[in-house]
Amino acid sequence: GQNIDQPTEMTATEGAIVQINCTYQTSGFNGLFWYQQHAGEAPTFLSYNVLDGLEEKGRFSSFLSRSKGYSYLLLKELQMKDSASYLCAVGDSNYQLIWGAGTKLIIKP
Amino acid sequence: DAGVTQSPTHLIKTRGQQVTLRCSPKSGHDTVSWYQQALGQGPQFIFQYYEEEERQRGNFPDRFSGHQFPNYSSELNVNALLLGDSALYLCASSPGGTSGSVYNEQFFGPGTRLTVL
Numbered sequence: 001g002q003n004i005d006q007p008t009e010m011t012a013t014e015g016a017i018v019q020i021n022c023t024y025q026t027s028g029f030n031g032l033f034w035y036q037q038h039a040g041e042a043p044t045f046l047s048y049n050v051l052d053g054l055e056e057k058g059r060f061s062s063f064l065s066r067s068k069g070y071s072y073l074l075l076k077e078l079q080m081k082d083s084a085s086y087l088c089a090v091g092d093s094n095y096q097l098i099w100g101a102g103t104k105l106i107i108k109p
Numbered sequence: 110d111a112g113v114t115q116s117p118t119h120l121i122k123t124r125g126q127q128v129t130l131r132c133s134p135k136s137g138h139d140t141v142s143w144y145q146q147a148l149g150q151g152p153q154f155i156f157q158y159y160e161e162e163e164r165q166r167g168n169f170p171d172r173f174s175g176h177q178f179p180n181y182s183s184e185l186n187v188n189a190l191l192l193g194d195s196a197l198y199l200c201a202s203s204p205g206g207t208s209g210s211v212y213n214e215q216f217f218g219p220g221t222r223l224t225v226l
Contacts, residue, residue: 004151042113042199042217043152087151096165097142097215099151 002026004100006088011106012078020073020086020103028093034062034073035087037102043087046073075105083107111136113202113218121224122190130185130221134202140164141183142215143175144199152199158183187223195225 003025012018024032031050035043049055049064049071061074073086085102092098114133122128134141140159144152154167158177177183181202187194201215 042219044217045214048214089151094165096154096167097152099153101149101151 002092002098004088004090004098006086006100006103008101009104009106011108012075014078014080014107014109016078017074017076018078018105020075020088020105022071022073022088022100024069024071024088024090024098024100026090026092026098029066030091030093030095032062032064032071032091033089033097034060034071035089036084037087038084046086078107080107080109113200113216115198115200115218115221117221118219119222119224121226123226124190124192126190126225127186127188128190128223130187130198130200130223131182132185132200132202132218133182134200135216138202138204138216139181140203141177141181142201142203143183143185144201145169145194146197146199146220148196155185190225192225195223197222 005023033048034046036046037043047062049062052064052066054061054063059076064071085104087102088100089097113135116131142157143155146152155169155173156163156175157165161177172188174186197220199220200218203215
């Protein structure tokens, strides 16, 4: 079967750094996405990785290792507005997005 | 530039009823995908429409059907509603074309919150 695993919840302090991990087992691989979703709102795109390595975009970075079926999202200089759920999604061999349940990130002052 | 819009915002139905949800894609996008998101879960792919045809379908029963119009807007219909159909229904658009839209960033609408009593 297809499976995406992420921690259910994480807590971090304002100004700190947090790493959210995602492991996946899918039939085929056509890229991995990270989305941010605030409570009651739609997901918004953060990053897309299709090759191994680190992609940096401002305070957010995303890493992919295809051989390990592993990705992480790194958030630096955390701000209170970063409190949200972070969703990992993988494109499978049928070009469908398989989504994880999301990691709820709580930022404390 | 209007983003993805969905209507209605909220909807309450009773078991056995039918519902139609609507979505207008972002300007310039021709592909529309529908997702169901239960509380505390990630989105589940229902189906995707391109050129007025269903291009991909997830693991949802035939009670879930859809349509895409020539202006790329789309409808999601759910018949014989069950309590378990209560969820946030998300519409996402992307510039699919012939390359397939999984590589393209999907823009999500605000969603329709469906409650089945």
